[in-house]
Amino acid sequence: MSELNMLSVVEWLAAMSGITGAALLAFRCRWYSMAWVMFLISNVFWIIYGIQIHSVGLIIQQLCFVVTSGIGLYRWVWIPQNEGIQTQRTDI
Secondary structure: OOHHHHHHHHHHHHHHHHHHHHHHHHHOOOOHHHHHHHHHHHHHHHHHHHHHHOOHHHHHHHHHHHHHHHHHHHHHHHHHHHHOOOOOOOOO
């Protein structure tokens, strides 16, 4: 596979995983808390893409989003599971 094709695959994986995460949150389906995992996957793919195209701004943005996705994962998945709280949040 050529470098350009591989770069395109990484770009599409990043976009689709981010869209999936947003849809999971928007529709609040049974697996909505997995949106944060999808966002983390998207962040990793965008970082790889940013490195390949030498885009420092994109890399820094995605590193910041890794932090916010980690916070979301902690607050929406880790805390409810460890405190026995239902994952259905009503305080938003």
